[in-house]
Amino acid sequence: MSEPGLKRAAIPFVIWLLVVISLVRWRQGSIYSGGADPVVVIKALIQCFALLVAVVVLIFSRGRQPLGGRSLGLLLLIVAGSVIGAYAQGNLEPSAVVAMRVVLLAATVIIVLLSFSARLAVKPLLAAMAVVGAFSAITGLGLMLSGGRLGGGIPPLSPNDIASLCGLPALGLLHEMAHGRASSRHVAVFVGLSALVLATGSRTAIFALMAAMVVVLLQVRRPPITVAAMVLIAAPAVFAIIAYTPTLDNMVNRGDSASLVTLNSRTISWEAVLEIPFNTWERWLGSGLSVKQIAVLGQYWDEQVFDSSWISALAQAGLVGAALLALWVARTSWDSLRTPQLGTFTNGALLFILLRSVTENGLVDASVDFVVFFTLSVLLEKASARPSLSAGYEPPGPTDHLAKAP
Template sequence: MPRSGAKPAIPFVIWLLVVVSLVRWRQGSIYSGGADPVVVIKALIQCVALLVAVVVLIRTRERQPLGGRSLGLLLLIVAVSAIGAYAQGNTEASAVLAIRVVLLAATVIVVLLSFPARLAVTSLLAAMAVVGAFSAITGLGLMLSGGRLGGGIPPLSPNDIASLCGLPALGVLHEIVHGRASGRLLVIFAGLSGLVLATGSRTAIFALVAAMLVVLLQVRRPPIAVAAMVLVAVPAIFAIIAYTPTLANIVNRGDSASLVTLNSRTISWEAVLEIPFDTWERWVGSGLSVKQIAVLGQYWDEQVFDSSWISALAQAGLVGAALLALWVARTSWDSLRTPQLGTFTNGALLFILFRSVTENGLVDASVDFVVFFTLSVLLEKASARPFHPADHGPVGPKDHLAKAP
C-alpha cells in the first residue's frame, strides 16, 4: 500500500476501536484487578485494533520513519511503576494496566508507521468526535432536566465528553483558519464547541479557549472571512462575559457544592505529597492501578487523585514523575521549534497539559494518553530530521492538517 494510496477509512476504524475500548462503559468504577464481561470485551476490542493495525503495516510497502525517545521514556515510567507495584504487593491490577498502556503505545506506533502524519492525526480526532458527540446526543435528557451534559451511550461523564470533543473542535478551527473555511466546517466547529460548553467542564472550557487563542495567534495571513469572523466574535464574547452571568455560571456551575471540588482534590494531593521519603512508595510509587488514596479527617475514606501529575507521583514515585516531566518538557520544546507541526500541536498540547493538572490520563489507558503519545512521537520524528516538502505530512503552516496527503 503506497503512501499516497492510504485509505482514510482504515486509520479511522482503528482509532474508533481504540477510543471505544478506552472510554468508560460504566460510571463510578475503578479497576482493581480481576476480569468481568466489560473488562474482557474492552480488552478484546483493543486487541482487534492492534491486530488490524499490524495487518495494515504488513501490507504497507513504504513506512514512515519514527524515533524511539517517546517510547523509551514511556517504557521507563511503566517499568518504574511495575517495581513500585511489586514492592507494595499490587502486581495483578497494575500489571494488567501496564500491559494495556504498552499495547496502546504499540498500536500508535504501528499506525504512525503505516500512515502519513496528517491522516493519522485527523483520523484520531474524527474518531474522538464521533464517540463524544454520539454519547452527548444520546445523553441530552440529563441536560434538559437541569443537569450538565452527560453521556447516554456510552455513559460518559461531562468531563469525558468535553475531552473527546475539545481537541476535534481545535482541529477543525485549525482547518478553518489555515485556508479551508467552509460552511460544513463552521457547523462542525460550532457543534463541537457547543457540546464542550454544555458539559460545564470548567477546566476543559478554559483549556480549549486558551488553545484556540494559541492557534489563532499563530496565523500569519488569515483568510478574509476568518479575520472578519474574529473581529465580530471578539466584541460579542466580551459583551457576553461582561454583561451576562455566563462566566459566573460556568465557574460556579449553579451550585455551591461545585466550589469545593478543587479543595476535595487537594486532600488527596496532600496525602500523596506527605508520603515519607524513606519509603519505596515515595521513590517508585505503587503501580498504575493506584487511582485513589485513603484520607483522614473526612466523612469519606478514599479520594481519587484527579491529577495526572499526582497520579504519576503515586503510581511511579518521584523517579516516574521526573521522567514524565522530562518527557512533557521535551515534547513541548519540539513543538515550539517545529513550526510546520506547531501550528496545531502547540494548542493541542496546551489543551492536554492544562487539563492534566486537574484530570487523570496522561500516562494511563486513556484517550488523553493516546493523543499525547501520538503527538509526542510525531514531533520527535519531525524534529529529528530536516523537513522536506515530499513528506506526506504538513507542508507548511498554511497546509498542515489542511491539505490532503
C-alpha cells in the same frame, strides 16, 4: 481531501475508532482493581483487534514513516518503575494489567504512525474522538434537559470525558478553517462540537480550549476572511458575556464558592499523596498504574480520587516516574515550539492536554488523552522528515494500494 485520500483515511479511522471505544467508560463510578468481568474482557478484545488491524496494515505497506524512540523509551521507564513499585506494595496484578494495556496502546500508535503520514494519522484520530464524544453527548441530552451538566448516554461518559473527546476535534477544525481548508460543513461541525463542550460545564476543558484556540489563531499570518469575521464577532460578544452577565461566575463557582477553593475536594487527595514519606518505595516508585485513589482522614468519606495526572504520576510511579514525565512533557513542548510545520496545530493541542492534566487524569494511563499525547510526542520527534499537518497536498502514502483493493 480527494476520493483516494478519503479511502486511505478510512483505514486509520477504523483503527482509532476501535481504540477510542475500547478506552472510554462503559459504566460510571467503577475503578479497575483486578480480575476480569465481561466488560473488561470485551474492551481488551477490542483493543487487541485494533492492534491486529494496525499490524496487518503495516505488513502490506510499501514504506515506513520516520519515527524516533525517545517517547517510547521514557514511557517504558515510567511503566517499568510503576510495576516495580506495585510489586513492592503488593499491588502487582491489577497494575500489571493496566501497564500492559498502556504498552499495547503505545504499540498501536507506533504502528499507525509507521504506516501513515502525520495528516493521515492525526485527522482520523480526531474524527474518531468526535464521533464517540458527540454520539454519547447526543444520547445524553435528555439527562441534561432535566437539569445539570451535559453527560453521556451511550456510552455513559462524564461531562469531562465529553469535553475532552469533543474539544480537540473542535480545535482541529478551527486549525483547518484558519488555514483555508474548511467548508461550510466543517464550520457547522465546529460550532456543534464547541457547543457540546460548553454544555458540559467542564471548567478546565472550556478554559483550556479557549486558550488553545487563541494559540492556533495567533499563528496564522493571513487568516481567511470567514475566520477573521468570526473572530471580530466573537471577541466583543465574549467580552459582553463576561463583563455584563453572571455566566463566568456561575461557571467558575457552580453556585458554591467553596468548591473553587477546594477544587471540588481534589486537593484533599493531593495533600495525602504529597505526605507519603520519603523513606518508602511508594514515594520513589509509586504503587502501580491501577492506583486511582488514596485513603484520606478527617472527611465524611474514606477514599478520594486523584483527579490530576501529575498527582497520579506521583502516586503510581513515584518521584522517579513524575520526573520522567516532566522531562517528557518539557521535551515534547520544546519540539512543538521549534517545529512550525506541525506546531501550528500541536502547540494548541498540547496546551489543551497539559492544562487539563492539572485537574484531570489520563496523561499516562489507558486513556484517550494518553493516545493523543503519545501520538503527538512521537510525531514531533522526527517532524522535520514528515509532511506538514498544514500541507494542502497529500502525497501518495505507503498504503495507497490498500485503498485500491476491491
